[in-house]
Amino acid sequence: MDKAKERLEALLEAVHAVDELVIVPHNDPDPDAIAAAVALRYLLGEVLGLECRILYRGIVGRAENKALLRYLDNPLSRLPVADPCPPLPLALIDTQPGAGNNSLSNDCDLRIVFDHHPYREETRQAPFSDVRPKIGAASTMLTEYLRAAGITPPAWLATTLFYGIKTDTMGLSRGTYQDDVDAYFFLQPSIEIDALAQIERAQVPPQYFRSLVAALQAARVYDNLLLSYVGRLAYPGLAAEMADLMLRLEGAEWVVCYGAYKEELILSIRTTRDSQADQVVQQIVGELGTAGGHGALAGGQIPFIDQDPDDLAHDLQEHILSTLGLPEEMEGRPLV
Secondary structure (H helix, E strand, O other): OOOOOHEEEEEEEEHOOOOOOEEEOOOOOOOOHHHHHHHHHHHHHHOOOOHHHEEEOOOOHHHHHHHHHHOOOOOOEEEEHHHHHHHOOEEEEOOOOOOOOOOOOOOOEEEEEEEEOOOOOOHHHHHHHEEEEOOOOOOHHHHHHHHOHHHHHHHHHHHHHHHHHHHHHOOOOOOOOOHHHHHHHHHHHHHHHHHHHHHHHHOOOOHHHHHHHHHHHHEEEEOOEEEEEEEEOOOOHHHHHHHHHHHOOOOOOOEEEEEEEEEEEEEEEEEEOOOOHHHHHHHHHHOOOOOOOOOOEEEEEEOOOOOOOOHHHHHHHHHHHHHOOOOOOOOOOEEO
């Protein structure tokens, strides 16, 4: 039996006596987390007839992500913040217990973990876990399970998984491995091209352009680093959107974009080096909050309940410079 079928059998065994399962992607789910969640629901429904609900915390703010959910007929429901744990067996997707990008308590009935970030010891509590940092997208992993089960994804699911891989790997140009390439081209013939184009070209609200102007005006260039503190964010994913955009700056090898959302400072790091971003963000955040990611992209959150976010951002700037090997007193030049 090959490895994919062994993994599939282990997954099915972990939920063989379960009547209903709650699937939870990371907070503020992105296309990869959404795609992997709906793929797991489809897989377990087709093979076991298992009823699954997908619940999430946070906000889906990016226009493309909202368009994806509309395309899928809104399969996600909100998990109340006051509820520390769903009262049903649980699967975590694109995250792990204790990772910081989910807010579930440690006493949940955790059965399944799928993630492509570095392994966390807390994941040992799950009867089944598949954690592979040498995979560019969780969507790649779920595509493998569908294939192992002999399931050809319908067009809507193929489109969703394809988009999940495409966004997390920037079209196979970032943090990509052979499994991602194989899944990408396996799914490609089945996608709904017009639907994908509408998702990728989703219209954005005026707030996006106001935030873009603020990010560009705040941006400072320090040698090969572009640093921008946006101030208040309309939604948590906005820092990542701005970082993705500004990484296109000629000569930029690092981009750190950050802003305040509710009572947290949200950081997003991008690099053209395809390495070290996850380590860098953990050094920057330290014990102040939580952080994680991959070689080319990473993010973190720092609570500031009793501190002015502008003061925290100012203090953080020197630390960012020193972490990236630049003089703390270095003066950055305005981008615009």
